[in-house]
Amino acid sequence: MIYLELIYVFFKIGVFGFGGGYAMISLIQFEVVDHFHWMTMQEFADILAISQITPGPISINTATYVGFNTAGILGATVATLALCLPSVVLMLFVIRFLFANIENRYVQYVFSGLRPAIVGLIFAAALLLMNTENFPDAGIGKNNFSIVICAATFIASYFYKVNPVLLIVLAGACGFLISS
Amino acid sequence: MNIYFQLFKTFFEIGAFTIGGGYAMLSMVERSVVQKKKWMTKDDFWDMIVVVQTIPGVFAVNTALYTGYRIKGMKGAICAALGAIIPSFVIICLVAMFFVEIRDNTIVERIFKGIRPCVVALILAPALQMVKSAKITLKTAVIPIGAVFLVWWCDVSPVYVIVASALGGVLIGAYSYYRISSK
Known part of the structure; x- marks a missing residue:
């Protein structure tokens, strides 16, 4: 049953999605692309781009998009709500019982392990996106135009903090002008 | 209202x-x-x-x-x-x-050919920034490197990486606390 699968996957992503949007990319990628084959790595890159240029969180956007493509509006609703459900439950629990102890020693310990692991997960997500679908012209003897865009974006974003929306628009314009 | x-x-x-x-x-x-x-x-x-x-x-x-x-x-x-x-x-x-x-329109396809490698860089940049803010040292660098290896190379679910690193954090934290307080 597709609805149950959607609920299961996005509920799981909601439960284990520590560390915000970028950290959740690798979780979503693993389930949606690798495991259930609901979209290709290329489509996943496209939805990440669309998420960056439209308002709203990446995880909500992916849940809605995957749900819609696999099972229509109802699928989109089910997937999005399943993603948020763990937060609703946890939030009640946290506000009622844990709130006073949020700076608790054990919470600190958990995050001392999680924080570096999340950095690794984000790198893994980026590496998994570096495939021939997203870099079709990479290689010796080819024009490597995609590598140039990737490197230029990286420099502009990391060193000069250029707005990502602007970078995506520029990259799209370059793609339109140069690629065939 | x-x-x-x-x-x-x-x-x-x-x-x-x-x-x-x-x-x-x-x-x-x-x-x-x-x-x-x-x-x-x-x-x-x-x-x-x-x-x-x-x-x-x-x-x-x-x-x-x-x-x-x-x-x-x-x-x-x-x-x-x-x-x-x-x-x-x-x-x-x-x-x-x-x-x-x-999506299969040639103009859209050309635009997205440019956008896809850009998105990859937009994920790499914050990851590298987090290396600094997460205060990763040479000793703790084994955790993110291990996570990359498991998820990227070995197809391990990130869920296991998250659970293992949280548990590891608790064990190491509790152990060093115990050692300091027993002195």
Whole structure:
């Protein structure tokens, strides 16, 4: 049953999605692309781009998009709500019982392990996106135009903090002008 | 104006106008929740950020749930969360409806050929910034490198990496605490 699968996957992503949007990319990628084959790595890159240029969180956007493509509006609703459900439950629990102890020693310990692991997960997500679908012209003897865009974006974003929306628009314009 | 509707509207606006995800919306939430609506003090706001970052899930939704719950309990939480979710839900449904049809259009295809490698860099850049802010040292570098190796090379689910690193953090933390306190 597709609805149950959607609920299961996005509920799981909601439960284990520590560390915000970028950290959740690798979780979503693993389930949606690798495991259930609901979209290709290329489509996943496209939805990440669309998420960056439209308002709203990446995880909500992916849940809605995957749900819609696999099972229509109802699928989109089910997937999005399943993603948020763990937060609703946890939030009640946290506000009622844990709130006073949020700076608790054990919470600190958990995050001392999680924080570096999340950095690794984000790198893994980026590496998994570096495939021939997203870099079709990479290689010796080819024009490597995609590598140039990737490197230029990286420099502009990391060193000069250029707005990502602007970078995506520029990259799209370059793609339109140069690629065939 | 009804308080439930106000909660919904406030987070609807935040959801509709913040591009770039979680942290980009922080200042907007602060402006409307603390300065304009005076739903919480600045101290309460920072307490909320700590809680919201600690629990898993979508940052924007967690913030909405927390604020709504503080003001009007469970019903308030749901109204605020729906406000935060609905704008992106509607936008992405529209995108999903039309994108499938225009995706194979040659112009769109050419544009996205440029965008895909750009997106990869937009994920790499914050990851590298986090290497600094997560205070990763030569000794702890084994954790992110291990995570990359397991997920990228060995196809291990990130869920296992998250569970293992959290457990590892607790074990190492508790052990070093025990050693210090037993001296």
